[in-house]
Each structure stands twice: as structure tokens, then as C-alpha cells.
Amino acid sequence: KNQVEQSPQSLIILEGKNCTLQCNYTVSPFSNLRWYKQDTGRGPVSLTIMTFSENTKSNGRYTATLDADTKQSSLHITASQLSDSASYICVVSAAKGGQNFVFGPGTRLSVLP
């Protein structure tokens, strides 16, 4: 069964600190992996997308890594800001037609002043 797991479930850090969120998946055949940011009361917004051949992708202070061999991805946030407080969702797409997004449960990040 195609699944996406994320850890930790929640995380609290102080403003200015770095953090890393983890994603493990069993989706096959793999097409691409996205990280979404979801602010409270809002819909998810895409941060990065990586295909099989990419192992790093950055978007400002957000850096995603992908290890397709071990089926793991991480999202590293540098110099966190209060506005980074949100849920971060890992989404994996299977390489086949039709609707094929598999969503992880998300990691809830709280950045405190």
C-alpha cells in the first residue's frame, strides 16, 4: 500500500534556530515528492518539488533533500521565523495516470519568540 509517514508529529523551536523534518514513503513507482506548507485555517501551498534525479532543492530558507534509494526526504528550515509556524506536509506522486498524490499526516511546527 502506498504510504507516506512523517516525523516528528510536532516540533517546538525558538526563533532563529534551525530544524529538520523527516518524510519516509513507500509510494511506487515514484514520480516526484513535494513539501507543502499549510498555515492554520488555510490550504496547503507548495514549497518544493523534486523528481527522482534530484537530491536537493532550495526555496529561500527551506531546503529539501531526497534519497530515492532509501525512500526518505527531509525539509531543513534555516534561521526560523515566527511565520514558519505551520504544518509541513510531504506529498509523494506515483508515476502512473490518474489521481496519484499520497499525502503524509504533516509535522506541526511552532516557532516561539
Added chain:
Amino acid sequence: NAGVTQTPKFQVLKTGQSMTLQCAQDMNHNSMYWYRQDPGMGLRLIYYSASEGTTDKGEVPNGYNVSRLNKREFSLRLESAAPSQTSVYFCASSPTGQGQYEAFFGQGTRLTVV
């Protein structure tokens, strides 16, 4: 640049009542989706429409119906609401149904069934 617009944002229903959630996108996307999001779980697909005139069941379609009214609009109907349908509902759209295209999400509808 509205993107994906959902109405209403909040709704409280009594068990057995019916309602329709509306969704419209202005990006000329072919594919549209309805998801539900429950605490501790990833978004789960209810129904999707790969293109105008087609609809297909997703992972959790029971208790729901959909209509792809035109290319812009995709509505979700609860015929007889149940407490198990208390959730946050998201509509999304993408250029096509293939996974390499980004999906854009609406702001969500928080539905409570009492």
C-alpha cells in the same frame, strides 16, 4: 489572482441535513479534486475530475456526490450529513491529473455535523 475559491468557509449541519460545497478555479485547469482533512491524518481524496465532463471516486467517496458543472466549477454534495463527515474539506485544481503538476488548494471549508 483568486486561484481556487471555496464557499462557504464554515458550516454547521444537523445530522440528516444536506448541503453543497462550492469550488471554482480561475487558472483554466483541467483537473479538480475534493479532499477531506482530519486530525492526525493526511488529506484523503473524496472525488476527482480529471477533465470537464468526467468524475471518479477517490479513497473515501461514500456519502458524497460531485458535479463538474463546467471547467471552472466542481461541487461536492452531502445528501444526508453524518457526524463522521465532520472535517475540513479542501478543493484543489491542477493543469492535468498527472502527478508532475502542482495542485493548488482553496482555503478550505470547516464542516461540523451535530
